[in-house]
Amino acid sequence: MSKKNTTTAALAASLTGDPEAAARVAAHQDETRFVRTLIDMRVEKKLSQRDLAKKMGVGPSKVCRLEASCDKDLNLGDVFRYLKALGVTMSVMFDDPSLPAADRIKHHVIAAHGLLEQLRKLAHQVGGEDTISEKIKQFYGEVLLNFVIRFGDSYSKLPGATPIRLDGADVPPKGAAHHKGAHNQLSAANA
Amino acid sequence: MAEMWEISEALAEKNRFKAFNKKHPRELAACFSNLDHIVELLNRHGNVGAFQVAFFRSEGENLYRIGQTGVKHAVETRLYVYVFTVGHTVYVLTIGDKTQQADDIRRCKETVRKFERGETHEQEKHDHGRAGG
Numbered sequence: 001m002s003k004k005n006t007t008t009a010a011l012a013a014s015l016t017g018d019p020e021a022a023a024r025v026a027a028h029q030d031e032t033r034f035v036r037t038l039i040d041m042r043v044e045k046k047l048s049q050r051d052l053a054k055k056m057g058v059g060p061s062k063v064c065r066l067e068a069s070c071d072k073d074l075n076l077g078d079v080f081r082y083l084k085a086l087g088v089t090m091s092v093m094f095d096d097p098s099l100p101a102a103d104r105i106k107h108h109v110i111a112a113h114g115l116l117e118q119l120r121k122l123a124h125q126v127g128g129e130d131t132i133s134e135k136i137k138q139f140y141g142e143v144l145l146n147f148v149i150r151f152g153d154s155y156s157k158l159p160g161a162t163p164i165r166l167d168g169a170d171v172p173p174k175g176a177a178h179h180k181g182a183h184n185q186l187s188a189a190n191a
Numbered sequence: 192m193a194e195m196w197e198i199s200e201a202l203a204e205k206n207r208f209k210a211f212n213k214k215h216p217r218e219l220a221a222c223f224s225n226l227d228h229i230v231e232l233l234n235r236h237g238n239v240g241a242f243q244v245a246f247f248r249s250e251g252e253n254l255y256r257i258g259q260t261g262v263k264h265a266v267e268t269r270l271y272v273y274v275f276t277v278g279h280t281v282y283v284l285t286i287g288d289k290t291q292q293a294d295d296i297r298r299c300k301e302t303v304r305k306f307e308r309g310e311t312h313e314q315e316k317h318d319h320g321r322a323g324g
């Protein structure tokens with residue numbers, strides 16, 4: 001059967017008979033990941049390049065050039081203008097791989113806490129009875145459950161650690177946690 | 192759940208890909224990377240009319256060209272694909288540079304017409320699959 005579920009990298013290697021073509025495709029994908037995200041956000045907002053250029057106050061060719069760049073050639077000012085025109089804000093997280101793992105984890109925990117606080121404030125703004133507020137509460141449960149599952153999994157693999165179990169909780173597939181009040185069902189075997 | 196789009200090399204001119212890769216490997220890689228992006232957009236938005244991306248242009252009759260991006264001093268490259276909406280499949284056809292484009296488009300359109308008339312082995316297989324499934 002000629003119809004295949006294949007990656008484009010594998011397809012490039014197959015059509016050219018050159019295994020290195022696959023690595024070149026993967027490298028290009030890495031080098032344009034950020035630009036790709038920008039395009040995806042514009043498409044998601046149902047804006048053409050022309051629409052966006054108008055909002056940015058530039059000519060369409062400027063947007064066209066930006067979207068045809070690779071990440072390292074982007075101009076930060078252009079990116080800010082592009083995002084502003086989309087109505088999107090950008091938060092930058094610097095990750096220094098030379099720092100100890102503990103410091104990097106703290107940094108991520110603080111960032112996640114900041115985002116959760118933003119959601120909490122939103123819930124207060126819309127009021128307790130609102131659907132958005134309900135969804136935020138539900139999401140908090142999901143985040144907590146996901147965190148405990150992943151933390152427990154890593155912790156259990158430490159030498160000499162007592163495994164953490166989730167009594168009575170159905171462990172959902174990766175990324176699909178959906179448990180209201182899930183934190184009530186958690187118990188650590190070593191508590 | 193919507194049917195996922197697939198990519199097929201069944202109608203591809205393999206010799207052209209081999210020859211082009213020898214001369215312009217970076218441009219070829221960029222085109223395939225952009226093809227990946229197009230398939231992702233099709234999976235997310237359902238059809239080609241739902242998005243506008245500069246490196247993806249219609250040549251008519253469901254034939255599209257995908258250009259290279261992010262390559263310095265690149266040769267203007269076109270990867271030609273046929274978007275078969277009914278079968279949720281993107282057929283990769285050929286690759287070439289700007290100087291060959293008129294000839295490439297003519298040949299690709301012939302291939303697409305043959306496919307749509309059911310004159311290719313690939314279309315027969317598709318029809319059988321539908322009848323059976």
